[in-house]
Amino acid sequence: MIELNKRPVGVFDSGIGGLTVVKSIVEQLPFEDIIYFGDIARLPYGTKSVATIRKFAYQTVKFLLEQNVKAIVIACNTISAVAKQDIQELAGDVPVLDVISAGSAASSNTSKNNKVGVIATPATVNSLAYPKMINNLNNQLYVSQIACTLFVPFIEEGYILHPALEIIASEYLQPLVTAKIDTLVLGCTHYPLILPTLEKIMGDDVTIIDPAIATSVELLNILKQNKAINDQLHPPKYKFYVTELSKNFNKIGELFLNKKLDLPELVNLDCY
């Protein structure tokens, strides 16, 4: 059995969006080995049903546990919203972190006017996970949510600064501008990539929260508590598993992590 601290951290998402979380983890924990799983063959999850998302997440987590991970990070808001509890039950003693818990904690003490906005996929919005969790932490906050269904396809098409995106984003965000929120939570791991467009529409007075940062800080604290920080002196290993080989994966991964990455390995999750 490998010692706890030498075991890798498991991070997973429906696709490549979760790499924004990997980037934050690498900044906070530069000596950890990381296993990343992206279910690219079956993405996106955000427009799918709770039953489908739970089934897919369950298969991925079974795979990650077989890789002997010492912690699991749900680097996808949609999965965090609908499957966190099932995943924690399956994982047993292995700690499970998720972007919504961390993002809610980060946003609950930021607002000065008690008006918080959340933008996310339809599945995340429908779950009410953010309003419930934020209000558990601070019941003075009024949380408004908007499902921004087209943001993920725009970002995956590479249209991250585009007049059509600006029209769509202005429509989606208008109710939050009207509500005069002063804090906006990016409730989807893709959204940091369109930050300039979001900032332009929301204006300077709105603080934008990226839950990836809070998640990686929480991971650091949990590994410290469990005496599970990796003290290796050689460079960490990053291993990527996917359900489909995509040309974009390495391009985007290398952009995010600022280093050359090995090709991902193909995994068949059927029958898991």
Add this chain to the structure above:
Amino acid sequence: MIELNKRPVGVFDSGIGGLTVVKSIVEQLPFEDIIYFGDIARLPYGTKSVATIRKFAYQTVKFLLEQNVKAIVIACNTISAVAKQDIQELAGDVPVLDVISAGSAASSNTSKNNKVGVIATPATVNSLAYPKMINNLNNQLYVSQIACTLFVPFIEEGYILHPALEIIASEYLQPLVTAKIDTLVLGCTHYPLILPTLEKIMGDDVTIIDPAIATSVELLNILKQNKAINDQLHPPKYKFYVTELSKNFNKIGELFLNKKLDLPELVNLDCY
């Protein structure tokens, strides 16, 4: 064993787009029982790899063959483009029809200036299925293709008449306008739903071809040849199978078919 003519026709797609083909089939063959399969849990296919699409299509066709279908209609251009041959091999004696073969035949004798445009998903465009098949039928034609990645998400969001769609569509179609094509093939079963926007951009001199119509005429001919036309006197049965229960399915299905539909039945394709 059920008599050949009493057996249902199997129609399948990655999601709900194939219902435009079902609509054409119902118009041509009003007494046929139809089994429709939509792999909603794993859609969209059009941005995925050839290996993934083939695997998914194979699982669906195995399921349809178990339902004793007398013909299989691939109501999805992406699947037609990359998996037609595999599907015909798996289906054996059961005839397999696809929207690309039928659409190519319909478009090969329409153009007067020999300039044809095809709009489709990235997977369909990359396969070169349309240009190859159209040029096999008429090697005088010059075929230009454009991948219109964002059309499917816009249509599934219900943004079928929207200023942002018009900006995106104008950009996508600009090379076809410049090339002065006189025939445009809708190489994705979703695209008939944005016909007004496409017509506005392309102008009155361009003939727009919807392969669904040609496909249903071909089905009629094949069933006639095989003496497999259903002569039942009672109303036909339409049975829908999906890999995820979606609220949209019945709403859109009833809009297309102009009748109340039974709820679809959930099928697990894993391990198929």
